[in-house]
Amino acid sequence: MKISILGAGAMGCMMSGFLVKHHEVCLVDVWKEHVDEINRNGLRIRFNGEVETVHPKAVTNPEDAKGADLVIVFVKSIQTADALERSKALLGGDTLVLSLQNGYGNDQDIKKFVPEKNIIMGTTDRAASVLGPGFVNNSGGRYIHIGPLGDDMSGAQRIAAAFRECGLDTDVYDSREVNAMIWDKLIINCTNNALVAILDINTPQLADEPLSDAFKMLLRESVDVARACGFPFEYDVYVEKDYALLKSLAKEARTSMWQDVNKKRRTEIDRMNGAIVKLGREKGVPTPCSEMIVHLVHAIEKNYAVS
Numbered sequence: 001m002k003i004s005i006l007g008a009g010a011m012g013c014m015m016s017g018f019l020v021k022h023h024e025v026c027l028v029d030v031w032k033e034h035v036d037e038i039n040r041n042g043l044r045i046r047f048n049g050e051v052e053t054v055h056p057k058a059v060t061n062p063e064d065a066k067g068a069d070l071v072i073v074f075v076k077s078i079q080t081a082d083a084l085e086r087s088k089a090l091l092g093g094d095t096l097v098l099s100l101q102n103g104y105g106n107d108q109d110i111k112k113f114v115p116e117k118n119i120i121m122g123t124t125d126r127a128a129s130v131l132g133p134g135f136v137n138n139s140g141g142r143y144i145h146i147g148p149l150g151d152d153m154s155g156a157q158r159i160a161a162a163f164r165e166c167g168l169d170t171d172v173y174d175s176r177e178v179n180a181m182i183w184d185k186l187i188i189n190c191t192n193n194a195l196v197a198i199l200d201i202n203t204p205q206l207a208d209e210p211l212s213d214a215f216k217m218l219l220r221e222s223v224d225v226a227r228a229c230g231f232p233f234e235y236d237v238y239v240e241k242d243y244a245l246l247k248s249l250a251k252e253a254r255t256s257m258w259q260d261v262n263k264k265r266r267t268e269i270d271r272m273n274g275a276i277v278k279l280g281r282e283k284g285v286p287t288p289c290s291e292m293i294v295h296l297v298h299a300i301e302k303n304y305a306v307s
């Protein structure tokens with residue numbers, strides 16, 4: 001398959017390390033130093049202490065990556081629409097577009113540029129971080145779950161076959177199932193992500209009182225909104241699920257929003273707790289705790305400019 005990855009950050013690079021084994025992969029990113037380093041010396045990927053160098057092509061100009069069978073969108077959710085607007089050259093009439101991003105609303109952003117029949121959505125527990133230009137860490141993970149935005153499963157099945165060939169465990173679901181999985185991850189993100197960033201703590205600390213009371217208030221609102229949107233999730237199940245997750249993490253683990261705040265980058269808050277507030281308003285579900293969290297993260301972001 002000819003694969004272009006839009007957004008060659010942590011996840012885009014990590015995925016390219018697998019896909020380049022059997023496919024023609026091109027990374028597309030606005031970060032010139034990173035792109036130049038990948039073309040000059042290859043992309044270094046660290047996993048379990050070992051560093052492997054792979055050689056995907058990398059470009060800053062989307063014109064140089066057109067004609068792909070598949071475009072994987074791996075910019076932050078707040079950048080999806082803008083990145084696709086600038087990268088229309090990547091999209092042919094039959095190009096499949098896959099998003100494994102976090103956050104709410106990536107499908108609707110992609111739909112402005114791509115026919116529904118070509119859009120595949122999904123979620124993964126794989127994780128990665130950027131260590132420097134041309135250098136990323138593969139933090140592991142097991143699954144990739146994907147499914148079509150519409151009814152036609154064939155595109156998702158082709159992608160899954162191409163991913164499995166490269167050692168990426170990928171399962172295909174129908175559109176309703178995959179949407180529920182995206183919501184499932186959204187709920188956990190809305191519960192943990194911002195609190196860790198605001199409080200500058202390690203993620204597992206959320207499991208201890210009184211922080212556990214705070215995360216449960218956010219969790220309750222997210223589950224209530226999900227239910228109002230037609231996903232019959234159970235609050236008690238999520239409390240157990242989040243405790244289990246927090247216990248499974250390394251002691252020093254931090255959330256992606258903590259990483260963004262630490263690097264003074266705009267966060268995905270508007271596509272996480274912000275989406276819960278917006279949908280809550282539409283569905284008549286009160287979300288005061290989520291709204292407070294959104295204000296606090298916006299205040300932190302605003303402070304970057306003056307600090």
Ligand code: NAD
Pocket residue numbers: 006007008009010011012028029030031074075076077079082083084086100101102103124125126127128129130256268
């Ligand atoms: P990242 O910030 O490391 O990478 C995003 C990349 O997009 C950056 O290199 C940036 O330069 C690039 N970019 C921004 N605007 C662009 C544009 N117009 N054109 C081309 N490139 C552009 O982000 P990430 O951590 O890889 O996360 C990507 C998405 O995947 C997010 O939605 C995130 O929540 C999700 N996700 C991340 C992880 C993780 O462990 N990092 C795990 C699962 C899901």
